[in-house]
Amino acid sequence: MSELTKLTIAEARDRLRAGDVTATELTEACLAEIEKADALGAFVHKTPELALQQAAAADARIQGGAENPMCGIPLGIKDLFCTQGVPSQAASNILEGFKPEYESTVTTQLWQAGAIMLGKLNMDEFAMGSSNETSCYGNAVNPWRRGNEETALTPGGSSGGSASAVAADLCLAATGTDTGGSIRQPAAFTGITGLKPTYGRCSRWGIVAFASSLDQAGPMTKSVRDAAIMLRAMAGHDPKDSTSADIPVPDFEAAITGDIRGKTIGIPKEYRMEGMPAEIEKLWADGADMLRDAGAKIVDISLPHTKYALPTYYVIAPAEASSNLARYDGVRFGHRAKLAQGDGITEMYEKTRAEGFGAEVQRRVMVGTYVLSAGFYDAYYNRARKVRALIKRDFDEAFAGGVDAILTPATPSAAFGLGEMADADPVQMYLNDVFTVTVNLAGLPGISVPTGVDSSGLPLGLQLIGQPWEEGALLNVAQTLEDAAGFVAKPARWW
Numbered sequence: 001m002s003e004l005t006k007l008t009i010a011e012a013r014d015r016l017r018a019g020d021v022t023a024t025e026l027t028e029a030c031l032a033e034i035e036k037a038d039a040l041g042a043f044v045h046k047t048p049e050l051a052l053q054q055a056a057a058a059d060a061r062i063q064g065g066a067e068n069p070m071c072g073i074p075l076g077i078k079d080l081f082c083t084q085g086v087p088s089q090a091a092s093n094i095l096e097g098f099k100p101e102y103e104s105t106v107t108t109q110l111w112q113a114g115a116i117m118l119g120k121l122n123m124d125e126f127a128m129g130s131s132n133e134t135s136c137y138g139n140a141v142n143p144w145r146r147g148n149e150e151t152a153l154t155p156g157g158s159s160g161g162s163a164s165a166v167a168a169d170l171c172l173a174a175t176g177t178d179t180g181g182s183i184r185q186p187a188a189f190t191g192i193t194g195l196k197p198t199y200g201r202c203s204r205w206g207i208v209a210f211a212s213s214l215d216q217a218g219p220m221t222k223s224v225r226d227a228a229i230m231l232r233a234m235a236g237h238d239p240k241d242s243t244s245a246d247i248p249v250p251d252f253e254a255a256i257t258g259d260i261r262g263k264t265i266g267i268p269k270e271y272r273m274e275g276m277p278a279e280i281e282k283l284w285a286d287g288a289d290m291l292r293d294a295g296a297k298i299v300d301i302s303l304p305h306t307k308y309a310l311p312t313y314y315v316i317a318p319a320e321a322s323s324n325l326a327r328y329d330g331v332r333f334g335h336r337a338k339l340a341q342g343d344g345i346t347e348m349y350e351k352t353r354a355e356g357f358g359a360e361v362q363r364r365v366m367v368g369t370y371v372l373s374a375g376f377y378d379a380y381y382n383r384a385r386k387v388r389a390l391i392k393r394d395f396d397e398a399f400a401g402g403v404d405a406i407l408t409p410a411t412p413s414a415a416f417g418l419g420e421m422a423d424a425d426p427v428q429m430y431l432n433d434v435f436t437v438t439v440n441l442a443g444l445p446g447i448s449v450p451t452g453v454d455s456s457g458l459p460l461g462l463q464l465i466g467q468p469w470e471e472g473a474l475l476n477v478a479q480t481l482e483d484a485a486g487f488v489a490k491p492a493r494w495w
């Protein structure tokens with residue numbers, strides 16, 4: 001296997017600048033790895049010609065002295081991002097054949113920085129899921145396996161293809177999106193780093209909407225430093241997204257000093273869930289020790305409304321989704337059902353939506369329309385909005401009390417087997433998000449850092465939650481954790 005595809009963004013940047021390697025060589029190495037990795041189901045649309053054109057342009061820019069650290073870096077892009085002229089299906093049959101006429105703001109900024117698109121990455125349909133099993137393309141597979149077992153494991157979801165591709169070194173990094181944990185959970189399941197920025201840090205324009213008040217794009221990378229480099233290129237105010245914040249984008253990499261002396265790290269007692277595996281407890285305690293050893297003060301905190309976070313999320317997210325997904329009607333985008341003699345427009349909508357949406361998406365549309373319906377709006381949707389405000393207030397109070405960042409587990413378990421949850425109640429699957437959804441409900445930045453392995457050798461991650469707009473400070477604590485944990489394991493290659 002080519003060593004080039006294993007490079008971090010920071011390493012590649014330095015070697016590109018030194019003239020040790022070209023963007024074209026890096027791109028060719030990634031394209032070759034992608035061709036050998038169909039068994040991972042990560043790339044669902046490949047764009048080799050575009051990649052090589054972009055690489056040639058990046059090489060010219062680098063020779064001309066280009067300074068942007070993303071220049072010449074080959075990336076995978078989650079299928080949720082609209083990319084001009086390239087299939088962008090949100091892993092749904094209803095968007096079959098959809099090639100946008102426009103490019104999302106985040107990817108536009110990445111290409112302006114000189115980054116290279118290798119193709120589109122698998123995900124759960126419309127980003128609804130925690131295992132990448134709701135995709136119209138079929139499952140993405142985790143490159144990691146339990147010991148010597150051959151059981152295929154989930155890479156997590158919804159950004160499962162992104163996680164699998166980065167962990168298997170098919171690309172240097174990938175974009176993800178996170179509505180309730182879809183960057184952080186797959187990152188934890190695959191031993192990579194995933195950052196969900198503060199709500200409003202990255203433009204949502206041109207990203208297929210799931211739940212607009214929760215959705216954020218972010219980087220999925222091989223290191224904390226790479227997350228800092230890539231976030232800078234993705235972030236920034238965009239007049240086309242009214243919720244994108246008009247505040248400056250700092251140099252996040254410069255914030256990584258490795259010095260966290262005197263910082264206060266909160267450990268929320270409500271995240272100590274009943275029945276939590278001992279391995280996760282230990283990982284969490286070890287993480288706290290690492291930060292303490294680096295000079296931070298570890299304090300116990302309380303986030304009392306945590307227990308309502310999952311039910312709140314699973315009212316608000318489906319409510320917004322049901323409204324956002326109303327646009328897929330067989331008229332404007334993608335798939336339209338074949339109609340029978342005498343069918344009118346109502347049958348056209350019904351048949352198209354019944355064929356185009358998978359079971360999980362249909363479930364969410366039904367839950368969403370129910371909680372928004374006239375008779376139940378106050379009982380469910382409005383109540384959930386009130387609880388959401390209380391969840392946010394818990395965090396505000398912790399930060400006002402002097403906490404700089406909060407440490408929690410990223411997931412309640414390591415990666416599980418594909419199909420293992422098939423017969424379970426959907427709520428079992430929703431429990432995956434127990435540590436991550438609070439962060440979306442409160443609009444905060446959160447990062448998952450790989451810090452250990454379980455008894456079968458699967459990666460486990462810890463989550464750090466930061467103050468709004470303080471991604472730099474958050475990344476600095478995350479770097480300390482990465483350095484102390486020294487997680488360098490890679491999956492054994494079987495694909």
Ligand code: GLN
Binds near residue numbers: 127129180183317433
């Ligand atoms: N797993 C969560 C869900 O199914 C989160 C998904 C996401 O963050 N996009 O809604």
